């Protein structure tokens with residue numbers, strides 16, 4: 650495939666969503682290539698509908714970890730087939746706010762599903778689509794949760810993931826750092842506690858060092 654695929658990952662409130670637009674705009678300017686910004690769960694009409702199920706609470710019924718795995722898998726199948734693969738085949742740069750490394754960490758580490766089972770689902774739904782570079786925005790859990798609380802202050806429904814325990818969020822942070830240690834060539838860890846402008850610069854530096862697009 651001619652395109653380049655990079656993802657922004659990290660725990661709640663790490664700043665990915667702010668960085669998605671900043672990084673996509675900078676890449677458009679500096680690389681001169683078509684840049685597609687997307688998010689998981691979401692990114693296509695069907696996957697955005699699945700996002701609503703995943704993020705909200707169903708009164709009286711908990712979503713099983715296995716159900717989460719299947720629903721995130723369904724989102725990624727839609728994203729890969731209908732958005733990411735066609736964009737990469739046409740030579741675009743795709744930047745996604747989360748992707749399958751979130752499934753490995755949230756469902757495989759924090760929810761305790763066998764990581765090999767999660768990998769098999771990821772491989773099955775993506776059919777060869779894989780990020781060339783994963784940027785992990787690392788922030789202390791307290792900082793991230795404080796930011797997430799400010800962000801969701803205006804919303805009435807509580808986000809299912811934001812309201813998880815501190816140990817869940819610690820497992821998420823450690824999970825991403827462990828993935829980065831395992832594959833240092835494909836992952837870059839950026840300090841997400843810096844100012845938004847500094848975070849953008851650090852991300853662009855990591856892209857410059859590892860991918861020949863800027």
Ligand code: TMP
Nearest residue numbers: 689690721747748751752755756810811
């Ligand atoms: P966010 O887009 O606001 O970060 O919300 C997405 C939530 O879904 C976030 O809490 C992480 C979680 N998630 C998973 O548990 N597994 C996944 O595979 C993905 C993509 C996200």
